Amino acid sequence: MSPEPVTLRYAFACVQCEHAWEEEFEIRQTRGADGLIQAFYFQHGVRARSPLVQDECPRCDAPGIGVRRRRRPVTRRRTG
Numbered sequence: 001m002s003p004e005p006v007t008l009r010y011a012f013a014c015v016q017c018e019h020a021w022e023e024e025f026e027i028r029q030t031r032g033a034d035g036l037i038q039a040f041y042f043q044h045g046v047r048a049r050s051p052l053v054q055d056e057c058p059r060c061d062a063p064g065i066g067v068r069r070r071r072r073p074v075t076r077r078r079t080g
């Protein structure tokens with residue numbers, strides 16, 4: 001039984017030029033041989049860095065990007 005990948009949308013903001021943007025990350029979790037759960041991040045099917053360690057602004061290349069907020073995925077609620 002493997003957990004389904006989750007897609008989360010993160011909002012970023014550059015501390016230098018105040019550029020703000022959003023990116024979607026697909027998060028897949030796997031259980032390693034040691035029993036620990038590891039999370040891997042993908043964008044467009046390609047392995048990506050964790051959104052928490054984004055370090056470059058796409059506009060001014062400044063380091064020090066802040067994650068402003070994280071939106072929860074849309075969850076389907078079972079009714080009845």
Ligand SMILES: [Zn+2]
Nearest residue numbers: 014017057060
């Ligand atoms: Zn910037």
